[in-house]
Amino acid sequence: MRRGMAAASLCVLAVAGQALAAPKPLSPADLALLNRVSWGENAASAARLAALGPERWLQLQLHPGANDALPAEAQAQIDALIITHTPLAALVARMDAQNKAANQIVDPDQKKAAQGAYQQAMTELAREAATRELLRDLYSPDQLREQLTWFWFNHFNVHEYKAGLRAMVGDYEETAIRPHALGRFRDLLGATLRHPAMLRYLDNADNAAGHINENYAREIMELHTLGVGGGYTQKDVQELARILTGVGVDAGPDPPKLKPDHAADYRRDGLFEFNPNRHDYGDKVLLGHQVKGRGFGEVDQALDILARAPATATHVSRELAVYFVSDDPPQPLVDRMARTFQRTDGDIAATLDTLFHSPEFKASLGAKFKDPVHYAVSAVRLAYDDRVILNTGPIQGWLGRLAEGLYNHETPDGYPMGAAAWDGPGQLALRFEIARQIGSGGAGLFKPETPGGAERPGFPTLQNALYFGGLAATLGGRTQTALGQAVSPQEWNELFLSSPEFMHR
Numbered sequence: 001m002r003r004g005m006a007a008a009s010l011c012v013l014a015v016a017g018q019a020l021a022a023p024k025p026l027s028p029a030d031l032a033l034l035n036r037v038s039w040g041e042n043a044a045s046a047a048r049l050a051a052l053g054p055e056r057w058l059q060l061q062l063h064p065g066a067n068d069a070l071p072a073e074a075q076a077q078i079d080a081l082i083i084t085h086t087p088l089a090a091l092v093a094r095m096d097a098q099n100k101a102a103n104q105i106v107d108p109d110q111k112k113a114a115q116g117a118y119q120q121a122m123t124e125l126a127r128e129a130a131t132r133e134l135l136r137d138l139y140s141p142d143q144l145r146e147q148l149t150w151f152w153f154n155h156f157n158v159h160e161y162k163a164g165l166r167a168m169v170g171d172y173e174e175t176a177i178r179p180h181a182l183g184r185f186r187d188l189l190g191a192t193l194r195h196p197a198m199l200r201y202l203d204n205a206d207n208a209a210g211h212i213n214e215n216y217a218r219e220i221m222e223l224h225t226l227g228v229g230g231g232y233t234q235k236d237v238q239e240l241a242r243i244l245t246g247v248g249v250d251a252g253p254d255p256p257k258l259k260p261d262h263a264a265d266y267r268r269d270g271l272f273e274f275n276p277n278r279h280d281y282g283d284k285v286l287l288g289h290q291v292k293g294r295g296f297g298e299v300d301q302a303l304d305i306l307a308r309a310p311a312t313a314t315h316v317s318r319e320l321a322v323y324f325v326s327d328d329p330p331q332p333l334v335d336r337m338a339r340t341f342q343r344t345d346g347d348i349a350a351t352l353d354t355l356f357h358s359p360e361f362k363a364s365l366g367a368k369f370k371d372p373v374h375y376a377v378s379a380v381r382l383a384y385d386d387r388v389i390l391n392t393g394p395i396q397g398w399l400g401r402l403a404e405g406l407y408n409h410e411t412p413d414g415y416p417m418g419a420a421a422w423d424g425p426g427q428l429a430l431r432f433e434i435a436r437q438i439g440s441g442g443a444g445l446f447k448p449e450t451p452g453g454a455e456r457p458g459f460p461t462l463q464n465a466l467y468f469g470g471l472a473a474t475l476g477g478r479t480q481t482a483l484g485q486a487v488s489p490q491e492w493n494e495l496f497l498s499s500p501e502f503m504h505r
Contacts, residue, residue: 025469030054032365032474035505036324037061037356038143040378042385043466048141058356062182062349064142073388074135081128083170088196089270092251095122095167122166127396129170130406134392137377148181148348149173150373151323153407154414156192156224158201160407165197169407172197185316185346186307189224193303196249196271202412205248207241208278217241219412225306227315232287239284243291243298246279265295274299307346313338317351324355325364327418333360366474368505369419372402375431378505379497380445383438383460389445390456398434402427423503432498439493462493475501 026034026046034041034049037058049057068075078084083091098121102114137146153173160166176195180188192198199205202216217240221232250256250273258266262276274296281293289305291298306312317337321329333355340354341347355361370378376398380389399405404422409415416422437443442458475483479499486492496502 026050028470028474029362029365031470033058035378036361036365036368037147039137039147039374040381040505041466041471042381043464044386045141045143045381046466046470061142061144062353062356064145064182068136068140068142070136070139071386071388074139077388077390078132078135081132083125083128083132083174087270088168088171088175089251091125091171092164092167092196092271095125095164096251122164126160126166126169126407127393129173130396131392132170133173133406134377134395135388137373138381139386139388144352145178145181149178151320152177152181152188154409155319156188156198157409157412157414158197158407159410161410163200165201165407168195168197168200171195180348182349182352183347185312185341185348186303188348189307190300190303192224193220193247193299194269194272199247199249199272204244207245207247209242209245209280212238212241212245214238214241217244220306223412223414225315226309226311227318230309230311230315236287239286239291240302242280242282242284243286243302246275246277247296247299248273248275248278250275262295267296308342310338310342313341313346316346317341320352321355322417324352324368325361326368327420330360333358366501366504369423370503370505371415371417371422372399372404372427373406374505375503376402376434378502379434379438383462383493383497384445384458387458389458390448390453391445393449394437394444398430402430428503431503432494435497436494439497440490459489460493461489462496463489475499 026049030049031041031046033054034045038045038061052060070078086094095118099115099118102111102118105111105114133146133150137150140146156177158165158169158172160169165172172192172195176191176198177188180191196205199216202219203213204216207213207216214237218237220240221230221237222228226232249271250268251271255266255268256275256277258275259277262279262281265274265276265279267274276295279295281295283293284291284298286302287305287309289301291301314334318329318334321334321337325333336358337351337354341351344350376395380395396406400408402422404415438460439462442455444455446458447453447455472480479495479501482495482499483492486495
């Protein structure tokens, strides 16, 4: 394992000067905590944890500040995106106009070209959203918030290829999910309900008095809140669907002509609309609660009922425990989390604090199999630390091949979090290929997408101070033997990124 070179590297670190003294090495337990709470350890995050201590670091993860504090080069890439500086309503209006103009072209060849240009522009908007997410996953010091943003998007899943959602997924993630990822569950639930991506995806934009569509009402109860077996009936689904009538989307510039008796109930916020002309004003009964017909106030009451139901506390707590502890989390842990959830009125950070300080969490560290997003992001984080990549396209491509493309799960249940979905031979073969690409060089990550941009060669050095100061102690004997037989740095990198230990978090 090139011990002479490794010893020389450590010697250089030791005498580099007092101002650059190496951080205190982390214990295997500290590294396991870092690997689970973040998107994967790297030298920068390990140094941050070492400087703060595990508990202080964890509390800052649970209660991050408002700003990202991304490296300047990463922030500059985000700032340059169309979705960053174009409001959603303006963006959707622009894309709708482009689509309409393309469809009105008479010449077949020109029409086909214009429609292709529209599709390409829509795909580029979704690609921008993925770029922003991946840059934050890779470089944000607030790693838990970025993990929870991905978790909650998956929980409140929408599919980018339905109903023009490629233009909306970035804003959905940015304004409905991310600000509430560690806040109150009720606020998160309400924000997703008010976003046009969710309303179009689950067809509530088509839900009106006399033309009931139950899709969204059913998924709110089955997936978002109470869970399967959460105590609701088909009658509750029907009543919630009635409550949600008139909750929809309006991309037009002018408000509708309203009937005088309920005109004051009209609401509009960007593309979100509550249209009283489409609402069922009859009284309802939801989960045993009387809901008087009064417009959008019914929706707020229904969300309060659902967010505070004991079944929701249990369902959400179990989903979090599956993500952060094990595929089949211990019921006593779920019960303690649910009690915290209820006691704090759905405080997500408090519920996670209960989880992170549990003996079940500690016992599970290092045993949770990484889903593809965790694998790909953690590999790039470890390989390149805080050196900012210039092209997220390779990562997006890997995730697509690994069947966990961002925003690309078609059904509302989201991607599965259990190992059985991701540990098959085909999946592992693809991971070995990705490990080889990363381990052999930049894998295209440092080649700008702009035409004529010069590639900046990037070779990962995984045998670094972090490895010798902590990671090596987490490896089993068979992995250490295999690494010792590597004949080149490239092969060593590939073997490390393919090791059983790296496949888990």
